[in-house]
Amino acid sequence: MSAQRYTSYMTDSIGPLPYCPGCGHGLLIKALDTALVSLQPDPKNVVIVTDIGCIGLSDRYFTTNAFHGLHGRSITYGCGLKLARPELTVIVLQGDGGCGIGGTHLLNAARRNIGITLIIGNNFNYGMTGGQHSVTTPSGGITSTTPFGNVEKPMDICETVSAAGAAWVYRATAFDGDLSAVLARAIRQPGFAMVDVWELCTAYYSPRNRLRKKDLFDLLDNYKFRRGLITDNPRPEYSEQYHKVYNTGKKKLSFHPPVHVKYPHSIKRQIGIVIAGSAGQKIKSTATLFAEAAMFSGLEATQKDDYPITVMTGHSIAEIIISPQRIEYTAIDSPDYFIVLSDDGIKRAKRRIETLQKHSVILADESLTLPETGAQIVRLPIIRTAKEINRLTAAVIAMASLLKYRYLFPVEAFSTAIATFQKTEIAGINKKAVKAGFALLHK
Amino acid sequence: MYFCNHMKLEFIEGNEAIARGAIKAQCDFFAGYPITPSSSILQYMLEWLPQKGAMAIQAEDEIASIGFCIGAAMAGRKVLTATSGPGISLYSENIGLAIIGETPLVIVNIQRQGPATGSATKGAEGDIQFTRWVASGGLPIIALSPATVGEAYELTYRAFNLAEQYRTPVFLLTNKEIGVTKESVDLSAIPLPPLIRRKRHRSGNLYLPHFFNKLSEVPAISDFGGKYIARYTTSTHDKAGYLTTDPAVIQEMIDHYTAKIEDAAEDMTLVKKDFQKGAETLIISYGIISRSATVAVQKARAKGKKISSLVLQTLFPVPEKTIRAATKNIKKIIVPEMNMGQYRREIERLVRGSAQVIGVNRMDTTLISPETILQQGKLL
Numbered sequence: 001m002s003a004q005r006y007t008s009y010m011t012d013s014i015g016p017l018p019y020c021p022g023c024g025h026g027l028l029i030k031a032l033d034t035a036l037v038s039l040q041p042d043p044k045n046v047v048i049v050t051d052i053g054c055i056g057l058s059d060r061y062f063t064t065n066a067f068h069g070l071h072g073r074s075i076t077y078g079c080g081l082k083l084a085r086p087e088l089t090v091i092v093l094q095g096d097g098g099c100g101i102g103g104t105h106l107l108n109a110a111r112r113n114i115g116i117t118l119i120i121g122n123n124f125n126y127g128m129t130g131g132q133h134s135v136t137t138p139s140g141g142i143t144s145t146t147p148f149g150n151v152e153k154p155m156d157i158c159e160t161v162s163a164a165g166a167a168w169v170y171r172a173t174a175f176d177g178d179l180s181a182v183l184a185r186a187i188r189q190p191g192f193a194m195v196d197v198w199e200l201c202t203a204y205y206s207p208r209n210r211l212r213k214k215d216l217f218d219l220l221d222n223y224k225f226r227r228g229l230i231t232d233n234p235r236p237e238y239s240e241q242y243h244k245v246y247n248t249g250k251k252k253l254s255f256h257p258p259v260h261v262k263y264p265h266s267i268k269r270q271i272g273i274v275i276a277g278s279a280g281q282k283i284k285s286t287a288t289l290f291a292e293a294a295m296f297s298g299l300e301a302t303q304k305d306d307y308p309i310t311v312m313t314g315h316s317i318a319e320i321i322i323s324p325q326r327i328e329y330t331a332i333d334s335p336d337y338f339i340v341l342s343d344d345g346i347k348r349a350k351r352r353i354e355t356l357q358k359h360s361v362i363l364a365d366e367s368l369t370l371p372e373t374g375a376q377i378v379r380l381p382i383i384r385t386a387k388e389i390n391r392l393t394a395a396v397i398a399m400a401s402l403l404k405y406r407y408l409f410p411v412e413a414f415s416t417a418i419a420t421f422q423k424t425e426i427a428g429i430n431k432k433a434v435k436a437g438f439a440l441l442h443k
Numbered sequence: 444m445y446f447c448n449h450m451k452l453e454f455i456e457g458n459e460a461i462a463r464g465a466i467k468a469q470c471d472f473f474a475g476y477p478i479t480p481s482s483s484i485l486q487y488m489l490e491w492l493p494q495k496g497a498m499a500i501q502a503e504d505e506i507a508s509i510g511f512c513i514g515a516a517m518a519g520r521k522v523l524t525a526t527s528g529p530g531i532s533l534y535s536e537n538i539g540l541a542i543i544g545e546t547p548l549v550i551v552n553i554q555r556q557g558p559a560t561g562s563a564t565k566g567a568e569g570d571i572q573f574t575r576w577v578a579s580g581g582l583p584i585i586a587l588s589p590a591t592v593g594e595a596y597e598l599t600y601r602a603f604n605l606a607e608q609y610r611t612p613v614f615l616l617t618n619k620e621i622g623v624t625k626e627s628v629d630l631s632a633i634p635l636p637p638l639i640r641r642k643r644h645r646s647g648n649l650y651l652p653h654f655f656n657k658l659s660e661v662p663a664i665s666d667f668g669g670k671y672i673a674r675y676t677t678s679t680h681d682k683a684g685y686l687t688t689d690p691a692v693i694q695e696m697i698d699h700y701t702a703k704i705e706d707a708a709e710d711m712t713l714v715k716k717d718f719q720k721g722a723e724t725l726i727i728s729y730g731i732i733s734r735s736a737t738v739a740v741q742k743a744r745a746k747g748k749k750i751s752s753l754v755l756q757t758l759f760p761v762p763e764k765t766i767r768a769a770t771k772n773i774k775k776i777i778v779p780e781m782n783m784g785q786y787r788r789e790i791e792r793l794v795r796g797s798a799q800v801i802g803v804n805r806m807d808t809t810l811i812s813p814e815t816i817l818q819q820g821k822l823l
Contacts, residue, residue: 014685047667052677060674060685065667067517068676069510070536076507080514083498084472085668088518105510108503239498246493253466253491258451259627288625292454295627301454303625309479309564328734330624331810 009036009043010061018057022206024174024199025121029058032091032119034180036064039187046089049078051102053095053128055121072102075109078116086239089187090116097126099157100135106157110166113191115237119183120157120194121174123201124211131204138219142208154223157196162231167191169231173216174199191237257420263297265409270323272332273402274352275395276345279307279316283341286395287318289430293417294322297409302330306348315348322408337406338375339398340364341382346371363402365394378405380440386433393433400437411438450629457595457621458525461551462487463630464599465523468638470549471497472520474511476504476530479563480619481553484525505533509550513537516546517675519666521603525551528570529560531577538612539578540677542700545610545653545662547641549602552614553622556808565808566619568730568781572788574614575759582697583704585711586614586759588730592626597633598713598756604639605711609703610661616758618781620731620810644671652684658695658702704760712765713756722749723774724822725798727766727790729755731810732779738813743822750822761789770794777820779803779811 010033019026036046046064050056052071059066069077078092099106099120109116125143126132133143133150136157141150158169168189172182174197186193198216200206211219220227236244273290277283284305291301299322306317319332338353340346340362346353346369356362356375364370365382380401386394396418403411411434418430455463462484465473473488475481485501492499498515502508508524516522526534531552541548552574556567574586585605589595599615606613644650644663650671654662662682665671674684681687681696715733717740724743728736733754740752753769755762770776770790776798778787784802791800803819805811817823 044670044672045668060676063672065673066675066684067514067667068678069513070540070677073506073510073537076502076510077514077517079507080472080474080511080516081518081667082514083500083511084515084518084520085666088668104503105507108507242493242498242500243496250496251494253494255463256453256455258453258629260452261450288454291625291627295452295454299627301625301627303454304620305623306564327626328738329810329813330620330626330731330734331812333812 006037006040006043009033009046009063011063014060017061019054020203022200022202023054024123024197024201025055025058027174028119028121028179028197028199029061031179032183035183035187038180038184041089045087046091047081049074049081049090049092051092051094051098053097053126055093055095058093072098072100073105074098075102075105075116075118079109079114082114082116083239086115091187092116092118094118094120096120096122096124096134096136099155103135106161107164110161110164110192110194112238113165113167113235115190115239116192117187117189118192118194119186120196121199122157122196123199123205125201125205127201127203131201131208141205143205156223156225158194158226158230161194165233166194166231167233167235168193170229171196171198171225171227173197175213191235259292259295261296261298263410263413265294265297265299265324266407267299267322267324270321270325270327271337271408272335273320273322273337273339274332274335274349275318275339275341275398276349277316277341277395278344279312279314281316281341282392282395283316283318286399287320289417289421290399290414291320291322292421293413294409296413296416299324299409300327302327304330315344317345317348335360337402338362339402340368340370341394341398343368361405363398363405385436385440389433389436390429393430396430396433397437397440400434401440404438404441451631452627452629454625454627455592456483456623456625457589457592457617458483458553458623459487460592460596460628460630461525461599461615462491464596465549465603466491466495467635468521468600468603470521470523470603471495472512472515472522473499473524474502474508475525476502476508478527478530480555480623481525481527481551483623484551484553488523505530506537509534509537512548513541513544513546516548517544517667517673519669521607522547523549523551525553527553527555528557528573531570531573535578539580541612542578542582542584544675544677546612547606547610548612549599549606550612550614551599552616554616554618556806562808564619566731566781567806567808568618569806570616571758571780571782571785574616582700583760584614585609585611585704586616587713587756588616588758589621589756590730590733590754592621592624593628593630593633594756595621596630597635600635601713604636607639607641608661609707610641610664611704617730651682653680653682653696653699655682655699658699659706661703708760708762709764711757711760712762714762714765715754715756716769717752718769719744719749719751722751723772724749724777725751725753725770725773725775726777726779726816726820727753727755728779729758729786732781735811735813735816736779739816739820739822742813742817746823748822758786763793766790766793770798773798776800777803777816777822779816781811782806
């Protein structure tokens with residue numbers, strides 16, 4: 001840019017500011033302009049983000065970028081702009097109303113230390129909607145929604161964001177002679193900076209409560225709310241920290257190792273397999289390996305899992321379909337094979353087991369008591385065998401025994417899937433389990 | 444379809460395919476909040492985007508998620524967010540803002556059985572009309588619905604193109620039955636159209652954020668932090684982005700938001716047709732249930748019935764011309780849905796009683812089987 005000097009960041013092309021006579025917002029906006037003039041940023045690099053409320057009428061009077069969003073959410077847009085382009089100077093103007101409805105954004109922007117400057121035009125009520133009480137209305141304050149006096153305690157916004165971790169926090173009034181210097185200091189802060197500016201609302205709060213300039217200071221004293229610099233807590237700004245920790249340089253992402261078809265299969269139609277066991281039995285991951293083994297054999301596959309939200313306890317049920325044709329309907333209404341590995345699994349799948357017909361085969365651990373069923377039952381010492389290798393191998397043993405019971409595809413495909421997708425150490429154990437499971441039906 | 448040895452097959456869930464589709468579309472900003480069954484999209488994006496030098500963040504809630512996204516999108520990023528039905532409720536007001544702010548944005552809804560918390564881990568498609576009427580004001584939106592894990596990848600990529608081309612939020616509308624179901628797929632074999640980037644304002648002294656000559660014209664955009672001063676507002680505004688109270692200007696802007704989507708409905712229409720000559724029965728379906736419909740059609744034909752199938756990938760804007768043409772000589776239309784008949788309303792509106800429209804509906808968290816479609820559609 002040229003060495004152009006900006007004498008103002010505001011325009012009068014759309015007329016004067018629309019504020020009521022004596023309204024603090026007018027003083028605040030002019031102080032912000034003076035602050036910007038002292039800093040001389042390129043207006044194209046500045047975004048004034050405003051919230052809903054009287055303060056939200058101000059952004060259009062600036063010659064910078066302007067962003068006027070939903071009530072209480074201005075901090076989120078400011079954060080989005082800053083996260084996307086950390087080089088931007090993002091100034092968010094919000095009222096005390098926005099601090100209430102957008103309280104969580106206030107806390108979290110401060111906690112994350114996202115480098116926006118938040119300026120609160122705090123006049124203790126909602127001016128735009130008719131003078132209702134806000135989170136900063138003094139106790140006893142008369143507003144259109146506290147006609148008998150406010151019974152709530154006002155929130156100390158400065159202490160709140162300081163506790164949340166804001167980098168720089170200051171409390172001022174719109175009448176302060178050094179307000180523009182304070183705002184300039186806040187804008188220069190790399191992290192999250194907030195200035196809480198106490199003001200008069202001459203339309204509603206001031207006349208209803210006979211609140212004049214001098215009473216503002218009394219109010220502050222009454223509440224023992226601190227004035228001036230509240231917090232100076234420099235720490236790394238969010239984006240800086242993010243890129244330092246997360247960004248290890250632009251990489252080509254690597255996803256899963258692909259499956260290349262290298263085995264034959266022997267099935268003519270879609271086969272549905274349900275594996276019912278418990279959390280911790282590696283049901284889901286084994287089902288995935290089995291499906292991938294089918295894919296190594298040129299079959300299509302799908303998998304769905306059912307388990308409680310509390311994942312370390314209760315049942316774990318996986319349903320896989322393998323098919324030489326495209327799989328359309330992904331539910332298994334009539335399973336071909338039902339692998340049963342625990343009482344949790346039986347409990348969850350009881351009704352399904354009971355309704356199985358004779359074309360279905362249950363491969364169950366020898367120790368389990370099955371419900372009445374029409375299915376053929378094959379009992380195998382799965383858990384016992386697993387204990388000899390590793391108790392986490394029961395599902396792999398069961399699926400390998402299924403491949404012996406019925407040749408769907410070569411058992412080598414199962415070992416290949418294990419070797420491809422599991423860590424060497426675990427793969428070694430599971431390959432033993434495949435051998436043991438495949439040999440079970442001989443015994 | 445038999446797999447062959449040159450394919451690069453993977454066994455992945457729909458949510459991963461969606462995240463991969465976004466990466467393929469050069470998405471470089473993500474914000475989201477955990478919710479079953481969409482959470483894994485958040486996890487994939489938080490793992491992958493930082494490695495690409497891009498930004499992904501878990502926000503404090505859904506409102507902040509989409510707020511961050513809108514800010515980032517207007518600063519030039521290609522933006523994704525993902526949630527489930529309850530999260531869309533919290534997105535609602537900001538989606539309205541994104542529509543009138545003409546903000547390119549892709550929103551994924553991995554639907555679950557609702558309303559409210561519903562069955563968090565179970566599927567349904569109860570958000571179809573909620574998607575169409577997601578924001579106050581009722582302006583048109585774009586929504587695509589994949590039927591497979593592969594389509595989830597493809598349509599996410601296409602959703603980015605539509606968001607960029609039309610400067611508007613675009614929904615990828617699917618459900619748990621695709622989001623967290625794994626399927627064998629070769630993403631590298633899926634043909635994709637060229638990547639589209641938003642038209643940028645590059646000449647002249649002045650940038651009018653909502654400038655158009657013709658109502659349906661999509662305004663060129665200039666990023667916040669770019670070469671021009673940019674303005675954005677949630678309030679009723681004119682082409683310059685300044686608040687207006689002039690009824691003629693207000694109506695012109697509403698007509699613009701409407702025309703830019705509705706006039707382009709045919710360009711956005713993605714459907715799969717399987718028409719049989721002489722058939723007087725047609726199944727119209729979308730999403731996961733279209734696969735049950737496909738099997739039902741195969742079974743009905745195997746029994747000598749003549750039957751056609753129309754599968755919609757574009758749900759909104761409603762592909763009206765395609766549906767009208769497909770239903771021309773049809774006497775019976777079957778619309779299976781995992782809701783109580785939400786899209787059927789669109790079909791009934793279009794056929795105006797010229798054909799019998801039968802809904803096959805359930806919202807009990809289970810899929811609709813091909814047999815159910817055959818029975819309730821009286822196709823046997």
